[in-house]
Amino acid sequence: MAKILPEVFYNEMKKLEPRYPQRKALILPALHEAQKVYGWLPSDVMDEVAEFIGVHPAQIREVASFYTMYNLKPVGKVHLKICTNVACCLRGADELMDYAEKKLGIKKGETTPDGLFTLSEEECLGACTTAPAMMANDEYVENLDLQKFNDFLERAKK
Amino acid sequence: MRQTLFAQHFGKPSNASLAYYLTAMHGYASARKALSEMTPDQVIEEVKKSNLRGRGGAGFPTGMKWGFIPKQSEKQKYLVCNADESEPGTCKDRQILTYTPHLLIEGLLIGSYAIGCKHAYVYIRGEYTHEAKVFQKAVDEAYEKGFLGKNIFGSPYSLDITLHRGAGAYICGEETALLNSLEGKRGEPRVKPPFPAQSGAFGGPTAVNNVESIANVPFIISMGGEPFAKLGKLDKSGGTRLISLSGHVKKPGVYEIQAGELTLRQIIDDLGGGILNDRKLKAVIPGGSSAPVLTAEEVDVVYDIEPLMKIGTMMGSAAIMVVSEDADLVKLLLRITKFYAHESCGQCTPCREGCQWMESLLHKIVHGHGSTDDLNLLVDVAQNIGGKTLCALGDAAAGPVISFVKKFRPEFEEYIKGAKHHA
Amino acid sequence: MPKCTIDGKEIEFSAGENLVKVAKKGGIEIPVFCYHPGLSVVAQCRMCLVEIEKMPKLQTACSTPAADGMIVRTQADSAVKARAATMEFLLLNHPLDCPICDKAGECDLQDNSFGHGSPSMRSTEERRTYVDVDMGPVIQKNMNRCIHCTRCIRFGEEVAGIHEMVAVKRGNNLDITTIDGKQLKTEYAGNYSDICPTGSLTLKDFRFQKRAWMLKKTDTVCEGCSKGCNMEIQQEGNKVYRCVPRENLEINRYWMCDEGRFNYHYTQDPLRITRLKGSAFSPTPHWDEVGMAFKKLANGATVQILIGTDLTLEEMQAIIDFAKTQLPEAKLFHFGTPGVRRTTEDGPLDQILKMKSKTANLNGAELLGLSPLETEIVKAESVVVFRGGRAALPKIDSKNIIGVGVFKESEASGFNMILPSLAFTEKNGTIVNHQGKSQLLKRAVLPVGQCKPLPEILMLVLNAKKREGAGT
Known part of the structure; x- marks a missing residue:
């Protein structure tokens, strides 16, 4: 081989x-x-x-196949994993997820047609006191709100 | 005046450096003392006296755990640090890894010396990539300075530390699942016995300890076991506790208090600054999402292991999630249950099938298709899971369901009556 | 010996024995799914939960070694309720398609559901379904029926020495499959079906053939090699439908290979010669004529008698005795597996069960003092071949060949006469395995066509010869 x-x-x-x-x-x-x-x-x-x-x-x-961090299918250039677990949920993660889906035009689990973003729902990231949080590839983005999420997307596109 | 051990060093990334640790925190003095002036048994004795109890969730006395490791063993002994921090609500170990990594290294050095381990592993959750980098840098520094490696401080004792990254699985916080994961297997919990103290990592006697537990050890050695124990206000728990306070509070964050010092209400009001948007408190999940929920009337309990146990819940990893009247508890329970169903490893029947069933039933209720029978069935399913599974995940999934329905039944009934169909 | 008490019964045990085994000794059946005595203990299915005095929680009997003075209650309310709950959980996603399932009637899931489950179902949720992969020629997969006991995975790893069954994904999505959906490679695949406690892994060979409860079972021994694996022949209406291994901890433990399992097929092959068969000069011979044929042999200068090592001791002895009086000049040799002429050349073919000798009774032939056939080609004026059906026929260069035993049309093209005898499924007799262990073959089905027991054939020859001799 x-x-x-x-x-x-x-x-x-x-x-x-x-x-x-x-x-x-x-x-x-x-x-x-x-x-x-x-x-x-x-x-x-x-x-x-x-x-x-x-x-x-x-x-x-x-x-x-046991561990969620291993991708068994290709993912977009930026893999956005939004935590929707309890602490983030209490701080508006669901709204953020809805917004992300609309903004990117994809459902969670999907990749944008240009291959730039994959959107996933993530379990607790251990960023509960800085909720809501997401992981973008290896990087944590915390204390998110819609504006901050938007800014991140803009930066990522560049 | 509150005495804290960690909190004053949190917040500044530069505090992670060895230089800071040596100057501001008398770094490695405890390890030097342990290795040159104390026998391993004396170290364990001191930790026993300190009333240090496991900070991962179970609250098992650390000194006793170390005492279970056989003195003589043909197989290599291991100290494994559980940095998987995955119980929802918990983010305290992350602070230690980010801001005081050397404290953890020194604790590992002392602990390894105490149990006779030559190679310690730190199993860090895969998502903590930044924390892994910071910690690895600290390990490299320690090797450079001779605090790790061969003949540490000129003593005959040698130790290696290896950082092992997980890859996304809540269950790896369970110690035997963690060991399987460390060994390159699926993170499935093992059948006990044998317990890790007999046969753990790579078949050798192993102690698995939480990050915060280990990071406390240098303080125990420097101040002595008894003074450390006295930091705790109640009899059985020594030292301080790092609390992850999240949810509907004005000032979420990781706080440090002396064990048993405050009630839950004081923590929420004094540390957390009260409820977000000045709403009313509805519920508190007091020890990570697996801890049975408390109502607003129950929060005058002293926040420590025994008092919480007495009222039917647990302190767990000291992760407090505060829920105001704005939250929908039925949906919240669905979210919690979905999490455990997602994280069930699938090897044992009640957890694999039952968690999914509970999720389906809750889903049905939330979407307005549930009946009173469904609600009763939900509780029965939870009871059929609790205590019957191979590891504690089954209990973790069952506890919230039973307590939410018991304490907030009217909210569920509202969904069933059709009053809340909007979902 | 230490003792423990299970359901009020005091039972002796030896150190290390688990509660399932100990209970069984006392006649108490603790239901299990994932536990199998031949595999490692994983305590996953939670079916064997029992109450043990002084323990706060229910314990799995499979993973709990008995201890002296231990008091166990399998019928405690909590244990009964837990087992019923486990059954309910296991059936949540099971298709309940017993009427069309080959496992029905011998299914642990069915039995335990009957014994410990509830007659009604509380779940109205949609069932989990899977798309099945093709597992190759031996095993039919039906993942919907699977209860994730992982016996198959453990069998592969621990017994067959091949990690081809895998558990992928996790939790409710846990899938038990082959790696990347490839076909099974092991030559022991049939065991996957035996150990599967549901109808998730069944034999393609047995698929939709017969309901399990209609089969009549006969304990016998496999004739596939010199190992002598213990097995059971299952037949109905004089037709064998399958063979399954029987437990024998000294020989095959709980397993058998596919070659042995499916070996019986040749006995029911339409091309097996089951009627007396002659050559061109006597196209439809009668048993009375066989004496003539043998008489011709006695007059010949060189006669060789070839004895298959697939015959029983009794058959071999009868041949030896017959030859001694009737063909005293003849040379006797045994034959069976090319390259494995004597027991010293025999040995394990793999690290599991298979032996190099592809016949069951090489050891027996040696015990009776027979010598092996050393030449590649048998050259003699006349040759008589006695064969049970499995021994590999040597090349024979002779004008006069008589076959006695089990042959297929294609194998006997140069033969002058075939006297059909019995296959291993049709006769009683003794075989001696490679360890020197004597074991009994037992008749499971009646002989077909004109097939007769070998001693009877020899007797017929003898009588016919006598009659003809008296006539001249």
């Missing part, structure tokens, strides 16, 4: 290898690292991760 994951993946893994007594423990870090490269986890990438770690590809599928 021809290698498709880049050198940077293997370099990062090499650093982590000695930090675990079992190779399997590399699965989560490896999937994070692979997703960093592609934005999601295509089947052949997961197979290569399995081969690298030395586990059956089945194990990678089981693990990857």
Whole structure:
């Protein structure tokens, strides 16, 4: 099988290898690292991760599909995950979500036709005292209101 | 005068630096003292005296937990820090990771020394990318200064710390699910026994402790177990508590109080500045979303583990969500239930099937199609889940349903009567 | 021995035994789904919850080892209610399509529902449905019937040594499937159907063939290799519908391979020769004529008698005795699996059950002092081949070949005469497995056509020869 994951993946893994007594423990870090490269986890990438770690590809599928942060389908350039859990909900997350859907012209779980934004509903982000909050790719955006959300979209489009 | 340990250092990103920690917080003095002047048993003894109880939710005495780790073990022993902070409402560990990461590292160093661990892991929730970066930087600094690695402070003791990122699963806050996740598996809770103290991470005896629990340890060593215990106003809980105060208060935030110092009402009014928009208080979820709800009449309870337990709820991770009269509790319960259904790992029957069933029933009620039978069925389903599941997620899902319906039944009945069809 | 009390009954146990096993010893059945004695314990289904004195919560019997003095109540109100609740949860999304399900009649879900569930349903929610994947030639998947017990996944990993069944996604969306929907690869796939406690994984081979409760069962042994896996033949109306493994902890534990499971098909193959068959010179022979054929052999210069290692000890002994008196000049050899001529060449074919010897009684043939056939091609003036049906036939270069036993048309093209005998499903007899363990084959169905037991055929030959001899 021809290698498709880049050198940077293997370099990062090499650093982590000695930090675990079992190779399997590399699965989560490896999937994070692979997703960093592609934005999601295509089947052949997961197979290569399995081969690298030395586990059956089945194990990678089981693990990857368990955790919500691993994207098993492609996502937009900016993945907006709006928390609608209790604390955010009390602070207007539902209105924010409605607004986001209207503004982006998509429903939660969808990606804009230009591939720029994917909108998701997110469970508690641990930003309850600065609610409502969302995650945009790796970044937290907190104390949101409609204006702040709008500003963020404008900045992201640039 | 309130004594705080953490809060004064929160808020400024530059406080995360080693330089700040060494100068402003006598950084690593406790670890130096533990490693050079104390035996591991003395450390555990001091933590036992401190009445430090787990800050993750269960409130189990930390010293006792460490005492369960066998002294002699053929297998490697591990200290695993639970930084998964995923109980809705909770965001206190995030403050420690962001502003006082070295406190956590020093706590890990002392704890690892106490139980004989050579490699500690910090399992941080995947979403905390910024926090992971800050903490990793602190770990790198500590290695550079020789506070981690081989022969720390010239002692024979060596320790490595590895940060392990989760990937989005509430259940990984459950300690055995966390261990599975650390080992590269699905985050499914394990059957107990064996308990982690016998067979935990990678099969070795393991102590799993919350971030705040571990971050308290340097204070215990520096001030002594008894003075730390005395910070708590009631008998059984020592130290301070970091409270995540959110929802309908004027000043949401993470606050630190001495354990048992204030009532819930004082926390809401004095710390939180009262109810948002000066509305009336309707309900309080006092310990993360899994804690049974309290009515406005019940908030004069002292905010500590035992008093809350006495009135049928729990302190959990000290996450207080305040709900004013503006909120629709039926919808709120649906949201909570949806969360647990979403986060159920699916391995055990009552949780996998029951949480979804409860969500469906609540959905039906909220959308005006529910009947009194549905409401009664909902409570019965919750009771059939509670206490029957493999891990505590089942209880976490059942508790809110039972308490919401019991305490706010008229609101549900209004939906059933059709008075509230607008949803 | 330590003792515990279950439902008021004092039961002895050995250390480490779980409550399900201990209860069973005392005749108390604790219902289970995910627990299987041959697999790791996961305590997921929560069906076996029982009350244990001094424990605040109900405990799963499968994951609780018995302790001395432990007092267990399987019929405590709380436990009875919890089991009923578990049944209700499990049936929430189950299609309840028992009338068209092959598992019906032998289904744990059905049995436990009857025993512990409620006759009525409180749920009116829409049921969860899945799109099924094709699992290959052996297993038919019906995910809607699945109760997520994960026995199949554990069987794959822990027994078959292949992680091909997976649990993907989580919670209510948990899907038990194959990796990326691929077909099953293991050669032990039939076991997935045996251990599935519902009709989620059934045998394609058995699909819509017969209701389980109509089948008559006979304990016997697989003849597929020298392992001697214990199995059960299930038949109705003299037709075998399937074979399933029987527990034998010293040999096959709870499992068997697909080759052995489906091996019986040849016995019902329409191309199996079940009538006396002669050659061009005698197209429709009669049993009376067989003596003539054998008499011709006795006059020949070289006769070789080939004995399949797929025959029973009793059959082999009868052949040896027959040859001693009737064909004293003949040379006797045993044959069975190319390349595995003697037990020293036999051994495990994989790390699970399969052995290299593809016949059941190589060990028995050696015990009777038979020598193996060493040549690739048998060259003799006359050859008599005795065969149970599985032994691989060697190439035979002879003008006069008589076959006795089970042959297919295609296998016996050069034969002058076929005397049809019994297959393993049709006879009683002893076989000796690779460990030297004697086990009994038992008759499950009656012989078909003109097939006769091998000793009877030999007796017929003897009598015919005598009669003809007296006549000349």
